[in-house]
Amino acid sequence: AQTVTQSQPEMSVQEAETVTLSCTYDTSESDYYLFWYKQPPSRQMILVIRQEAYKQQNATENRFSVNFQKAAKSFSLKISDSQLGDAAMYFCAYRRDNAGGTSYGKLTFGQGTILTVHP
Amino acid sequence: NAGVMQNPRHLVRRRGQEARLRCSPMKGHSHVYWYRQLPEEGLKFMVYLQKENIIDESGMPKERFSAEFPKEGPSILRIQQVVRGDSAAYFCASSPPWQGENQPQHFGDGTRLSIL
Numbered sequence: 001a002q003t004v005t006q007s008q009p010e011m012s013v014q015e016a017e018t019v020t021l022s023c024t025y026d027t028s029e030s031d032y033y034l035f036w037y038k039q040p041p042s043r044q045m046i047l048v049i050r051q052e053a054y055k056q057q058n059a060t061e062n063r064f065s066v067n068f069q070k071a072a073k074s075f076s077l078k079i080s081d082s083q084l085g086d087a088a089m090y091f092c093a094y095r096r097d098n099a100g101g102t103s104y105g106k107l108t109f110g111q112g113t114i115l116t117v118h119p
Numbered sequence: 120n121a122g123v124m125q126n127p128r129h130l131v132r133r134r135g136q137e138a139r140l141r142c143s144p145m146k147g148h149s150h151v152y153w154y155r156q157l158p159e160e161g162l163k164f165m166v167y168l169q170k171e172n173i174i175d176e177s178g179m180p181k182e183r184f185s186a187e188f189p190k191e192g193p194s195i196l197r198i199q200q201v202v203r204g205d206s207a208a209y210f211c212a213s214s215p216p217w218q219g220e221n222q223p224q225h226f227g228d229g230t231r232l233s234i235l
Contacts, residue, residue: 044229045212
């Protein structure tokens with residue numbers, strides 16, 4: 001079974017600074033997807049960024065980027081130029097690839113990291 | 120272009136009552152997933168459905184919980200004889216058929232279930 005581990009229950013950052021959130025995972029699959037979701041106090045689940053395991057290039061979305069280390073099974077999220085609106089719970093998630101004739105999109109989530117942004 | 124719609128947003132039940140949570144997927148999405156989030160925890164997969172079919176219910180408790188996604192209408196997560204431990208946020212997510220590009224799941228805003 002796949003597992004996702006976020007070892008930092010809480011992190012804090014000063015506004016405009018950079019912060020990195022850690023995530024490790026365990027899987028025997030070779031093809032899969034990794035995601036970071038943001039959950040603000042409103043409880044919405046907002047997709048921040050996704051990474052395909054077969055791609056060596058790290059995904060970026062504006063101020064958000066990942067450091068994907070497939071051999072180490074590590075998938076960290078870097079937030080640059082942090083803003084007050086970035087304060088939220090962040091979840092790392094794993095999903096098997098849908099190839100091979102199976103249609104299976106179940107997400108496995110980590111425990112989450114609460115990010116506080118100080119003005 | 121409405122997103123995933125869940126209702127009610129909040130649901131209060133007394134112990135022993137039934138809870139029904141509804142989820143309407145995004146237009147064009149035929150796959151629905153239910154997740155449960157206990158306080159201070161991450162989301163845990165419960166069940167994966169396609170229209171009129173349960174594909175994977177490995178995360179569903181063996182008793183009292185059931186889910187359906189009929190040909191017409193929303194997906195329903197039903198909890199019978201609720202207990203205090205059922206208090207949680209229940210999220211629904213949807214995605215398009217897999218035949219296309221692998222698509223990320225789009226989440227609803229969740230239903231917070233409180234058991235008195």
